[in-house]
Amino acid sequence: MSARLLSPESDPIRPDQPQPLTLTLDGDELTGVTGQTIAGIxxxxxxxxxxxxxxxxxxxxLFCGIGVCFDCIVTVNGERDVRACQRRAQPGDVITTQHDDVPEVIE
Amino acid sequence: MSGAVPRDNRMDGVLRPDVLIIGAGPAGLAAARAALRRGASVTLLDAADSLGGQYWRHLPETRRAAREEILHHGWATYRRLVCELRDAPRCEIILGAQVWALESGRRGDGETTESTDRQDPRDGTAIASPAPSVPLTVHALIGPPDGTGRKPRTIQPRTLVLATGAHDRTLPFPGWDLPGVFTAGAAQAYAKGERVAVGRRVVVAGAGPFLLPVASSLVSTGATVLGVYEASTPRQMIRGWLSKPWQLAGAAHKSGELAGYIRGQLRHRVPYRTGYAVVAAHGEDRVAAVTVARVDAQWAPIPGTARRIEADAVCVSHGFTPRLELAIAAGCALSPDRFVVVDADQRTSVPGVFAAGEITRIGGVDAALAEGELAGHAAAGGCSADAAVVTARRSATVFTGFAARIEAAHGIQPGWTAWLTEDTIVCRCEEVTYGRFCSTLAATGGPSLRSLRMTTRAGLGVCQARVCGRTVEDLLIGEPTVGVAEVDIDHTRISLPAPVPVAVSDRRPITTPVRLAELAAMPPSPSARPSVPSARPSVPSAAPSVPSAAPSVPSAAPSVPSGSTPRRSDPTPRSPTGPSGQPATST
Known part of the structure; x- marks a missing residue:
């Protein structure tokens, strides 16, 4: 474990109780908070x-976190190349990881 | 034009506000308010779905907090700006607006917009017309980031204020491509915007005053910051910050702000080390440790000083790169150090185009607010000598020195290349190593950026050289040549101490990736000039994103059917193919 969401109880900014939100990443269910980006969750x-x-x-x-580097792209509900750091998660989003091979050169 | 809400009055779907402002950070918000106060109709665009930019990045509407202001400086200023804009009937705020192209007429076309005097409908006072300007057409897509089926909008404003800001610049080092290495901006964005700490045991490193608030945000989000490693040596920092101290008289609160951060770090026992750099990150699939070393005045690591620190995240930024795509597309002249050249009214070299904030210099929030106000005021027909903007004018002058001090105290020094190894990735997208870079340079026998890019693909990947562009140029060119160049702003020639370079890495005619299906679905451009990136592409019904030049970028494999309009809620999963979960890429 490394990155984590600060629990509202220990947050000095005294947030309201957040609304949970669930998405799947390559079939695994992950739970975050409404308003988070896909990358954040x-x-x-x-x-x-x-x-x-x-x-x-x-x-x-994630690298730049502000939509500049495109390192974090994923497929969201069938849409490829979505920057996970920019797109806010919606309940039930189906996220799949992407990998693009370098195309073979055909003589 | 009735002068009410900026609106389409020719029934062609085109927005025609008096003043268009791109970027809703401190500079853009201040510009919008100033333009509104002069009676102009304003359209304010931002790619994000909330106002404030990176500086005032905050929790979304759906997550409220009683004391969010403790994460921010100037939160009251932000709230005041937003309230005034939201209440203004002549202000249209469009969020989630990705500007992907800007067309600008050229000087000498003889095409400038007519300037007619109008009356303010509220009280009947005359509104000074915006200065004559070249015809401008801005193309934006409105909707979720990188979504399909976003709504195209075309905007033809009388005048334009560019407030596009800057992003982190991180120099390469061995292992910087490992997961767990972030820019300092990423740590800041996730701490403020989501209350996510990017790691538990975090090293912050790089250069510049920005590292301190980042460390502070990490601590406030529950992370342990193991240390802040500032590459600039104490001598460089003293020279930068303490020369001509009288210039800082008006900026006294800035040093108070920095002192506040340092006190906060002391309270949390965060060591602040100057003259140190992270020279490597280690780990298999993620960061497990970093090596820090002392560096000399040129930022070259000093042998025998390396020390390993176990950490699960490292946040590194060595400064900022201004986001210049739109300014370049508009034809604005750049200074030798690659900022947009502006005069005292924030006018660029293109009539009717103004610039404010970090694209004119890295000067921080106070400079951005002042410049924004001057730009918005001038874009709505005012001038910087007017009494209404006397405070902003004074503030802009004070903080001119501030930007120069940041650069002098924390600017990148050339010795950093000594921490590169053969295997260090220079271009993250195309995975070009420093070794390949050097061997290509040797083989091609000349410092040609074009030849280097074509041979190695450095800078041609999906980020379009946003991350590595300046680094590649620095590695290639070394010291810039010095001479004299002249720029013309409103018939006044400004001499600059060096030739204005051709901004190779910053030129992106399509300023952000756009899906071809979205382009294909657009109505014909209302602009008569065809010198455009908006010419309708005749593409088949596949939707890769543009630019798609690189064979290895994700845009190579079309997967979205463009005939239909995919809805966000459409839960069609792509079938994962293969054990690694990689989607099929049939090309």
């Missing part, structure tokens, strides 16, 4: 990476 569930790079198959997840 996945991170707080303990997953730091959700993509493999094309050239070296290295793991990637």
């Amino acid at each position: 996945v991170l707080a569930a303990g997953r730091l990476s959700w993509r493999r790079t094309s050239v070296r198959a290295q793991p990637r997840g």
Whole structure:
């Protein structure tokens, strides 16, 4: 475990009790809070990476957090290439990880 | 034009406000308020779904908190700005608006908008017309980020204020591509925007005053910050911050703000080390430890000073890169250090286009608020000598020195390349290593950015060089050449101490990826000029995103049927193929 959502009880900003929200990532159910981004829910569930790079198959997840680097892209309800750090999760979102092989060069 | 809410009055779906403002951070909000106060109709766009930009990134409407203000500086200012804008009948705020292209007429076309005097419908006073401007057409898509079926909007304002801000610049180091390495901005965004700490045991590193609020936010979100490692040496920082101290007289509260952060760090026992850098991150599939080392005045690591720290997250930023795509598309002149050149009224070199905030210099929130106010005021026909903006004018002057001090105290020094290894990734998208970079340079025999990009694909990936662009240029070019260039703003020539460089890495005619299906579904552009990225593409019914040049970017594999309009709620899952859960990519 590493990243986590601060519990409302211990948060100095005294938040209202948040509304839970559930989505699936590659079939696994993850629960977050209404208003979180997909990346926020996945991170707080303990997953730091959700993509493999094309050239070296290295793991990637969140990096810039503000929609600049495109490292965090996922497929959301069938839509590819969605930046997980930018898209707010909706209840029941079906998230799948993406991997794109470098296309073979055909002579 | 009736002057009420900015609206389409030619029944062609085009919005025609007096003033269009792109970016709703501190500069954009201040610009909107100033323009409204002069009686202009205003449209304010932001890609996010709430106001405030990165600086005032906050919890969404669905999560309320009694004391959210303790996470922010100037929260009362933010609330006041938002209240005034929300109550203004002549202000239209469009959130979730991704601007993907800007077309600008050229000077010499003889095409400038007519300026006619109008009356303020509220009290009948005359509204000074916005200055004549080149014809501008802005294309935006409204809807969820990267969604399909977003609503296209075209806006043709009389004048435009660009307040697009900046993003973190992180220099490469071995292991910076491991999950668990974040930009400092990511840590800040998730702490303030979601109350998520990106790690439990976190190292913060890089350069600049921004590292302190980031550490502070992490602590307030329950993380343990193991240390803040500032690469600038005490000598560099003293030279930067303490030369000509009288210039700082009006900015005294800034040092109080920084001192507050440092006191907070002391209270939480967060060590603050200057002259140190994170020179490597270690781990298999995620960060497990980092190496920090002392660096010299040039930021080269000093042998024998390396120390390993066990950590599960590291947040690194070495400064900021201004977001210049739209300014470049509009044709605005850039300074040698690649900011938008503006005059005292925040006018750019393009008539009718104004710029404010971090795209003109990295000066912080006070500078952004002041510049925004001046820009909005001028875009609505005022000028910086007017009594209404006397405070903003003074503030903008005070904080001019501030930006220069940040650069002098914390600016990137060339010795950092000494921590690179052969295997260090330079371009994260295309996974180009420093070794490949150097061997390509040797093989091609010249410092040509184009040739380097074509050969290695560095900077051609899905982020379109937003992350590595400046780094690649620095590695390639080294020290910039010096000369003199001249820029013309409103018939006044401004001399600059170096040639204005060709902004190769910052030029993105399509300013954000757009799905081809969305382009194909758009009505023809109302603009008569065809010098455009908006020419309708004749694509088959597949929907990869643009730009799709790179064979390895995710845009290569179309998966969204474009004939239908997929709804957000459509729960059709893509069938995961293969044991690794990778989606099929049939190409």
